Amino acid sequence: MKKIKVTKILMSGNEAMAEAAIKAGCFFYAGYPITPQNEIPSYMAKRMRELGRVFIQAESELAAINMIFGAAATGVRSLTSSSSPGVSLKQEGISYIAGAQLPAVIINVMRGGPGLGNIASSQSDYFQSTRGGGHGDYYTPVLAPSSPEEAAKLVLLGFDMADFYRTPVLILADAIVGQMMEGVEFSSKSEFKKKLPPKNWALTGASNRPANIAKSFFLKEGALEAHNERLREKWEKIKQNEQRSSTYKTEDAKYLIVAYGSEARIAQEAVDMLRAKKIKAGLFRPITLWPYPEKNLKAVSKNIKKVFVVEQSLGQMVEDVRLSIPYKEIHFLGKSGGGIPLAKEIVKFVEKVTRNK
Amino acid sequence: MKKIKVTKILMSGNEAMAEAAIKAGCFFYAGYPITPQNEIPSYMAKRMRELGRVFIQAESELAAINMIFGAAATGVRSLTSSSSPGVSLKQEGISYIAGAQLPAVIINVMRGGPGLGNIASSQSDYFQSTRGGGHGDYYTPVLAPSSPEEAAKLVLLGFDMADFYRTPVLILADAIVGQMMEGVEFSSKSEFKKKLPPKNWALTGASNRPANIAKSFFLKEGALEAHNERLREKWEKIKQNEQRSSTYKTEDAKYLIVAYGSEARIAQEAVDMLRAKKIKAGLFRPITLWPYPEKNLKAVSKNIKKVFVVEQSLGQMVEDVRLSIPYKEIHFLGKSGGGIPLAKEIVKFVEKVTRNK
């Protein structure tokens, strides 16, 4: 029996992300309450004040994301968090931050939609997150944790990526990951190994240097086109460097389940159940949703006969699977609006499809 | 020489859309100024008042889209318009309207992004528009005109589709289509042939009937999941019924250019230039961006050797082309931030690729 270190503490995903942000040196938090992520602002309200850092309960998500623009422009590490409807309100702001190339971390603990929907777990903001839900040509790295501990890890990573690439980074958690508690051990440093560049673009007062400007507006003919070309090169670099995923029992697998976040945990249970039935299933779990880990998925799926994409949505990530491995037979199982594809349902689905041939 | 009827009047795309809305019986307009669509509110400010209908310059795009929610809930035809950053601000509201199944038409005359970007023509809100830029599992029909006259036609169609399916419909124009002028002849009725259902769900006062509720919130366990399943069936139906596209010289084409909106006109010019060089090019122009006209694209591309997707973006619609015809050789040419792939550039690109093999 593998013994776990007793240094772990029981924490919810929301708390773990908040604490990780603090450990990452996050100096500025602004957010607006919304279930199921209220534990983040609550935690920050206490801890940030205690540490002499800034916590603001903004008047709205819109205000919060634009405060982040300002804070990030000064070069400090800054964080906002919300859940689906609130993140929709942040889309303009995220587009601005991406355009102005400011580093920031944005947490979305997804709930059921569309509209007010409900507060149950959901994964239906995948499109919005991975394809620049705001206007204009931009992407943001999207990190999808499947446990409180990983959530903490990815927040650390997110801050480093944000600083390195000068980009907003999205942590896309679902309500289950945000609300569930589990033993968490914090690492002090992220797995990001590249040296972070100095923030000499920051607005700190133009004392003994030329003025710095934080902006996404390029009026002169051709200027925005040139700027966007630089952004494109950046996205390309991120695509090359930052694809992340993990696997479970894929070595000899014939059937591959692809799932992320909390659904990946459920799918892992399904893999075990299928294995118990002598069905050689394995799990591919994307950790970065953008860039999509297509290189790994291609490699892992090499000897796979059928692919099963399972989501807490009507089918969003499945498009990226199709785009990554178009030549494979791909099946989709999804539930929306708080419905969770359960392990036994996944097993049934896989059995049905595999029996058919 | 084909003679055009002299009943045509010179109109910009923006004006044509406004006038078409009026002809469609639009009773309520709310919007907020933003270039390059300011001609729409200006036009509506005058005409709606003259006709005793409602024009409101809202305090923001957010207010406007939520006014639309209210107006649509009473059963009248309602319209809002904006451009990219403003449409980002409407994402939460659109998600609500989709969730509550209210009919409304939303015009986006796209400009350069991300952020404040610029005011030049762009097609970089494709992802946001076609994949429910707001949170939650929803889609909206997206109609992409390539001329002022077609813009008018699609506004008529949009109102009918909105009423028939009880859904927000997006008119996705680019700045060129919005700003350019051309001869416009208005049809009095849309090409939509299905009978529109009565709006007995509308909020009109519960006089002699049970109360009506307009809502997207489903608290009871499983209720939202069931609701979303109904929505899914609706999206499925729209996908079956409403795919629209047009073609140009595709009968004998070996090379297919795929483009929409103003870029399709430029690509058409490129087709003629290529034909003049004895290169058998053709054009496929999606009119509905969602549902994507994949059936037609599959059929049209049957004998095509290479496909060229051209966009005023870093590559968004190209994903739908890949998803529709994954087995084809697909090349992408795009410019972003106000850059327009010109006819001669398309020709050069096609020549280069075809010469390579």
Add this chain to the structure above:
Amino acid sequence: MTNSFEVSIQKDKCKGCQLCVYFCPAKHLEASPDSNKRGVKYVIKKEASKCSGCGFCFLVCPDCCIEVLGVTKIEDRE
């Protein structure tokens, strides 16, 4: 003319907030010793009716589970 008032309480709708008890000027109401379906000590009337029909209990009840009906005694009718 004397009237009497009938206070009716919907036991299982009562959330036991005790606001009616607190605001009843006649001290006619009290918490029951046992719980209702909701698991709360719902409100009951005391034996002898001292109710003045003021309606305060109705007014303050957030759950609309108290109603006060004015009963005009038969002997007082014309």
Add this chain to the structure above:
Amino acid sequence: MTNSFEVSIQKDKCKGCQLCVYFCPAKHLEASPDSNKRGVKYVIKKEASKCSGCGFCFLVCPDCCIEVLGVTKIEDRE
């Protein structure tokens, strides 16, 4: 002590709004007969300097193309 004032105008920056002309109490400024690069009738000084150095032209100029420099005449220096 008498001072004289030097009004300097950047011809091609001037947008010809005429605000300086309007506000100059000394009527020292006027529109030129011909246009500058922008195609506007820029502002020029009248021949004889009646300028009082009040700075109004500077104050009202939206394009900061008028400056007023106080010139202390040499004979008045110590």
Add this chain to the structure above:
Amino acid sequence: MTLNILLSGFGGQGLMSLGKLVATAAIREGKFATYFPSYGPEVRGGTAYCFVRVADSPISSPLIDSPDAAILLNQQSIDKFKAMFSKKCFLILNSDLVKDKSQIKTKEVVSLALNKIALESGNIKCANVAALGALLKLKPGILKQSTIVEIIKEIFCNNKELLDQNIKALHKGEKNANC
């Protein structure tokens, strides 16, 4: 070893705290644990419940289709979850609030007057811990009582009275638990 526990009752009956207590104890013993609550004040007035999974090896899903054991402190919990219980599920019921057991089809059911026990321990709010006492006794080998006691002591380190009440309830629950 894996144990999947459902804890359910009115909000205020302390099932959430109990779930966290169990999960914390598991981690303390070097085991793995997940805890998943019903959440959100947006769902007021309903039943509060949580899922706790305890195991010797990493746990995949924090959700539970069909629990191995359940502590149900009110009638509503039975109405809500009855479809979930397999024949083998072990139930601890609060007989003070569960009046109708007709819908229960599981084999092992222990009914205890948990409110009464709690009151005897000095605090009606200790019904949760009393139930745990019973569970630990009847399902030995999951968690050590000493770990639970240790953690209760940490939680109430600033309130001797509450500490005593909880410890008392834990023991009383254990003592009363006879299958």
Add this chain to the structure above:
Amino acid sequence: MTLNILLSGFGGQGLMSLGKLVATAAIREGKFATYFPSYGPEVRGGTAYCFVRVADSPISSPLIDSPDAAILLNQQSIDKFKAMFSKKCFLILNSDLVKDKSQIKTKEVVSLALNKIALESGNIKCANVAALGALLKLKPGILKQSTIVEIIKEIFCNNKELLDQNIKALHKGEKNANC
């Protein structure tokens, strides 16, 4: 027949109205036309210009890479668009504001004192129509003068003075145009 025209000058010199006038006339004659302006007060203080395409058959792109003809009312327009003009492009320049023609490499260039002509017609704002008068004369077969006159009459139906000034400028432009 297709003619691609660029009209450019200061805002206020009426190039946008002129472009619409040309496009309207084309439609009136049963031809096809597209008009695409520089737009948006968000680009203040720059050069105002528009592209007009006139043709006998439907027009695909409203953009113009390389115009067949251009009316350039100020110096800035030359600086901005010089790269666009092929050798064959036909240019009408406003000699009152275009002082430096050194950058122009096209063969057919007509310089007219359009401001002067406009002033002689009674209104400096008529330089645009004067230029059109010249274009119609020098590039015959595009549009009939009568159509242009008809539309000018419609536009200024409520203002006799402006109407007269514009008609006068149109004719003066025509008269002065000698290639």
Add this chain to the structure above:
Amino acid sequence: MINKFTKPASLREVSTHYCPGCGHGILHRLVAEVIDELNLRGKIIGVAPVGCAVVAYDYWDFDVSEAAHGRALAVATGIKRCRPQNIVFTYQGDGDLVSIGMAETMHAANRGENVTCIFVNNACYGMTGGQMAPTTLVGQPTVTTPWGRNPKYGEGWPIKLSEILAGLEGVNFAVRSSVSNPKQIMQTREHIKKAFLNQIEGKGFSIVEVLSPCPTVWQKSPTDAMKWIDEEMVKTFPLGIIKNI
């Protein structure tokens, strides 16, 4: 004076999800009573907020629209402009109306939209578990102001929205009462009635602010919550008519 102490017909016979002693329940009934009294059930259109009262439409028996958080007055504007013959009101919490909805609130009032805004001021965010609201009193602890709201820490002062709106020309009636005792409850009922009557007369925007207990977030018993309104809250939010023209 009311002489009927029975459930109004416009209130459904269902249990609400509100906590014991929550003011929303009282106010729901008052709204329904006035609608019945003025015989408006067939004409009224309500707009429910996002807040604890989000499912008010499950409790009222007349036409109701949802609105995104904070946007109820924009939704109401859309409704009223299309149906001027109907009576339209919003029912909004302090977070909804004064925080995220501030812009929509100010502008609907300034346009003098002929609607009624019923403003439930409970000095906190109930729905999301007790965060600071714009109306939270100085010193009042909440989940996001654990040491009590402190303007010195940039947490701001309680916003007196009704007073602010009263300064706008579009507003004809601005008033504050409470549901903390029978007298104030009856007062509130009268205010709602007056506001609806004003709307029928086409007078423009009315706001009826109501101080309302949230025993759960305040961590007080229902009766203590009522006392706290009468003793503490009214110091910051004085009761009475602010504007009436």
Add this chain to the structure above:
Amino acid sequence: MINKFTKPASLREVSTHYCPGCGHGILHRLVAEVIDELNLRGKIIGVAPVGCAVVAYDYWDFDVSEAAHGRALAVATGIKRCRPQNIVFTYQGDGDLVSIGMAETMHAANRGENVTCIFVNNACYGMTGGQMAPTTLVGQPTVTTPWGRNPKYGEGWPIKLSEILAGLEGVNFAVRSSVSNPKQIMQTREHIKKAFLNQIEGKGFSIVEVLSPCPTVWQKSPTDAMKWIDEEMVKTFPLGIIKNI
């Protein structure tokens, strides 16, 4: 009294894109003058709006942040909280500050953010071509109120933002002047200076409202535009100190 009539160093030697006679140019210079006078160039951080002044950073020579339309005070809040040692101001038009940004404006002021807001009131939307602003005068025609702004048609009344903000406890200084004549220009300069000095003293939120000509949208000559401010605009927006504590 100023005794230097030369371009301040904090203003770049470039031509602006503003129309002839536009007030923005004057106000840009005043801001730069005060920054030079108080020797703040190395400390100041400006926030530019979306509006005609969107590229103010091209004209000023110090650190400036862009802000999404209406959100300048949220951006300024983010900046100031992270850099309390800097002096932070926003420069915003009426559309930006009072229409779309109303919520951010009210709440930043109510929090008493220690920043300065320079509010350019030109009674219209300049940048987008002359639509109605919240400050458009009653009767004033705009592109979206072609018959003149008319409250009877639900177009609302001119909003007096400075007066509203003055009612908030977080605001220490609220004042209105103009750039319509040399005297008012000098007055405006003093107000900006006072606001910056207040910020240095940590006094909280200051708003300096400035009536500013937009000859293009108003369709007036630059001089007539100045006269219109002095004769018409001041009737709705009276000049002077509104709050000073």
